[in-house]
Amino acid sequence: MRPSNRAASAAGTAVLCLAGLAACSSSDDSTQAGSDTYTWWDPYPQHDDSSDWAQRVSACGDEAGVTIERTAYDTTALTNQALLAAQEGTSPDIILLDNPAVSTLADAGMLTTMEEFGLDTSRFDENLLNAGVVAGDAYGIPIGANTLSLYYNQQILDAAGVDPASITDWQSLTAALEQVVANGDEGITFAGIGTEEGSFQFLPWFWGAGADLRELDSPEAVAALELWKGWLDAGYAPNTVINNSQNTTWEEFLTGRFAFAENGTWQVNAAVEAEFPTGVIQIPGQDGGVAQTPTGGEFITAPVQEDDARYDVTSQIVECMTTPEGLVETANTFAYYIPSTQAAQEELLTQNAALEPWVEAVRNAKGRTSDDLGIDYPKISEALWTAVQKALSGSMSPQEALAEAQTNAEAETE
Amino acid sequence: MRSTSPKTSGDGASDGRVATTPPGQPDRPANAPPDAPAAPARRSRLREPRWAAFAFIAPLLAYLTIFYAYPLYRNIELSLHDYTPRAFVMGNPEFLGLANYVDVVTSDAFGLALRNTALFTFVSIAAQYTIGLALAVFFHDNFRLSGLLRGMFLIPWLLPLIVSASTWSWMLNSENGIVNSVLESFGIGQINWLTSPDWALTSVIIANIWLGIPFNLVILYAGLQNISKDLYEAAALDGATVWQRFWRITFPLLRPVSAVTLLLGLIYTLKVVDVIWIMTTGGPGNSSTTLAIWSYREAFGTGQPEFSPAATVGNLLIVIALVFGSVHLYLQRRQERT
Numbered sequence: 001m002r003p004s005n006r007a008a009s010a011a012g013t014a015v016l017c018l019a020g021l022a023a024c025s026s027s028d029d030s031t032q033a034g035s036d037t038y039t040w041w042d043p044y045p046q047h048d049d050s051s052d053w054a055q056r057v058s059a060c061g062d063e064a065g066v067t068i069e070r071t072a073y074d075t076t077a078l079t080n081q082a083l084l085a086a087q088e089g090t091s092p093d094i095i096l097l098d099n100p101a102v103s104t105l106a107d108a109g110m111l112t113t114m115e116e117f118g119l120d121t122s123r124f125d126e127n128l129l130n131a132g133v134v135a136g137d138a139y140g141i142p143i144g145a146n147t148l149s150l151y152y153n154q155q156i157l158d159a160a161g162v163d164p165a166s167i168t169d170w171q172s173l174t175a176a177l178e179q180v181v182a183n184g185d186e187g188i189t190f191a192g193i194g195t196e197e198g199s200f201q202f203l204p205w206f207w208g209a210g211a212d213l214r215e216l217d218s219p220e221a222v223a224a225l226e227l228w229k230g231w232l233d234a235g236y237a238p239n240t241v242i243n244n245s246q247n248t249t250w251e252e253f254l255t256g257r258f259a260f261a262e263n264g265t266w267q268v269n270a271a272v273e274a275e276f277p278t279g280v281i282q283i284p285g286q287d288g289g290v291a292q293t294p295t296g297g298e299f300i301t302a303p304v305q306e307d308d309a310r311y312d313v314t315s316q317i318v319e320c321m322t323t324p325e326g327l328v329e330t331a332n333t334f335a336y337y338i339p340s341t342q343a344a345q346e347e348l349l350t351q352n353a354a355l356e357p358w359v360e361a362v363r364n365a366k367g368r369t370s371d372d373l374g375i376d377y378p379k380i381s382e383a384l385w386t387a388v389q390k391a392l393s394g395s396m397s398p399q400e401a402l403a404e405a406q407t408n409a410e411a412e413t414e
Numbered sequence: 415m416r417s418t419s420p421k422t423s424g425d426g427a428s429d430g431r432v433a434t435t436p437p438g439q440p441d442r443p444a445n446a447p448p449d450a451p452a453a454p455a456r457r458s459r460l461r462e463p464r465w466a467a468f469a470f471i472a473p474l475l476a477y478l479t480i481f482y483a484y485p486l487y488r489n490i491e492l493s494l495h496d497y498t499p500r501a502f503v504m505g506n507p508e509f510l511g512l513a514n515y516v517d518v519v520t521s522d523a524f525g526l527a528l529r530n531t532a533l534f535t536f537v538s539i540a541a542q543y544t545i546g547l548a549l550a551v552f553f554h555d556n557f558r559l560s561g562l563l564r565g566m567f568l569i570p571w572l573l574p575l576i577v578s579a580s581t582w583s584w585m586l587n588s589e590n591g592i593v594n595s596v597l598e599s600f601g602i603g604q605i606n607w608l609t610s611p612d613w614a615l616t617s618v619i620i621a622n623i624w625l626g627i628p629f630n631l632v633i634l635y636a637g638l639q640n641i642s643k644d645l646y647e648a649a650a651l652d653g654a655t656v657w658q659r660f661w662r663i664t665f666p667l668l669r670p671v672s673a674v675t676l677l678l679g680l681i682y683t684l685k686v687v688d689v690i691w692i693m694t695t696g697g698p699g700n701s702s703t704t705l706a707i708w709s710y711r712e713a714f715g716t717g718q719p720e721f722s723p724a725a726t727v728g729n730l731l732i733v734i735a736l737v738f739g740s741v742h743l744y745l746q747r748r749q750e751r752t
Contacts, residue, residue, distance in 0.1 A: 076714055079717075079719065080714070080719055083499055083502055083503060083719065086503040087502060087503050087505065100717045101717060104499050104717065104718050105499070107499065107500055108498075108499040108500040108502065108503040108504070109500060109503060109504060110503050193695060193697075194694075194695045194696065194697035194698065194699075195695055195715065196716065196717055238588070238589045239588040239589065239604075239606050239609050240587055240588050240589050240590075240609065242606075242608075242609035242697070242698050243583075243608045243609050243694060243695075243697070243698070375499075375718060377717070378716050378717035378718035379716075379718070381716070381717065382716050386697075386699055386700070389697045389698040389699045390611075390698065390699035392609075392698065393606075393609055393610060393611050393697075393698035393699060393701070394610070394611070395611040395698070395699055395701065396699075
């Protein structure tokens, strides 16, 4: 019938028009905007256009003779946005990515290697750089790193007669907790939440026992989980840790009732401003020494562009952001990122000697995706945090929970 | 055959000329013989308006295609392929057929997630409806301050979910929560509301019930306004008790409104992610993981987005919602027929 045929084609045309409009508007945001406009995405929405951080980014653009258009996303949204943009062929020139996401996006084939890009990575600390290395190629440069240590409440330790310097292994730490709790205070708080944060906080103990992420059910891994579970059962750690995020943990510590809190470099200023004197010790390994802690922090990465003439300017911008002075400024802007090169770390320490324990912690730290875990890490991590949750909440023993985790991780990563 | 009398010329409303036709004037060309049959002329004029009508619904069709049909198609496509991040960018996912569905349904987590979804949905809706109805009946007898009190019951609806869910999780905190401190003053020991596998689901259900009461209250209250007062008066004259008036008048006459409330409630509740995610992230372990939480976690909850399993679980949820939607439509039809 003719009328409905025509109607159908009219409707079809309308759909095409609308689709066309959508296509037009989305390509407006893309890198094709102009050869002297470079796009920059980062996960710092807290720093608006008038912030020091935004000013520095645009200053580096000016130096390279181009305009930088910066867009800030939430950390998790950024990974998805980057994938979508790569699918549409509209990737930005530079993305600052949370380090575990680097291998995911590198594996997706959307990042250039630093070598292709003509950047010398040798001045960066190898342990930090490794988080962005996939199959021997570096796909990004750490703009700084943070990691975990144990904050302590000086007042509580003094009252219980505990010397923080005496804490050198798990046994002495547990003994200290016992003393503190016997004195009427709370022991330690950490974050065991069922997200990446939970794994991040558990890893220092996991690695501190000598366990390996490829073998979640090893006796070392079980020992680490039993340590946490033992603290919960003995009342050295509150039951709330099962659901705590790192922020909640910090709020608990700031109440002044806890002797210890496991937390990161980003709380250095908050610790100074706390209503009680605080200090920091390294997280001890099971039998002494310092446990390896996981690194946090962003990498500068350069997504693949159709027009590879753009890489020249992009690498100038990256160079500008990662000079020793640049890294120190970044460190201060984010209160605190520990710089990723030796030179910048020394420069930072001359400005602020109190950061010494953190520089040491970062030098000892290890990327979560290191050891060639790459894109397997997120799967292993999910199995790990689930096991931690199950063991701490008492629905399984540490042994059973980790055995199940290993089975799941193997099934997911095969 | 259609009548050509001026009175029914409104049939041709789509030609847009009705309003300008003076009453009493036959709606046909002036030069047409007065005794000519009107039908053929009418049909030829109908053709153009029909096509204009289609042009008018084109935006709607476009809207439905872009915002409903395409996303749905895409969701199904995602679930039938293996979209790793790499395949997502390259656009070359491996076709898996129903393998994702088989994986999901045979996974250890599926039974628990299905049970949690069923419990979460049905307990929430039953409690929301019952409490909402009780409050609606209570406020129906206008008394002093009833408007103000009714307004206050709407607060859960007005608060952003992140605020109410965070507040609930503070209140239910094991060590410092107000709920436990009240219980402790009555000599009941600490309950690990959010961190015990036995309580986590109950806690999120309680919070969700609280959130859903205003919706039920508002809709059922509006339904009550439509019940004629005469019925109650007549019943009162016949000596019906309050209880009888509720079961014989209010409840049966509210049935259509109740059906809509329950169906909407079901669909809202099936897809709840935010409350649970904020309060327990589906934990501890998987003990408060529903299908919606599972889908969200696969796509956005881990470091590596897994769009295919997420879409698979999402599609199963859509099927469940569709089943209940069809049951609702079927019951409604049957009711209309009788």
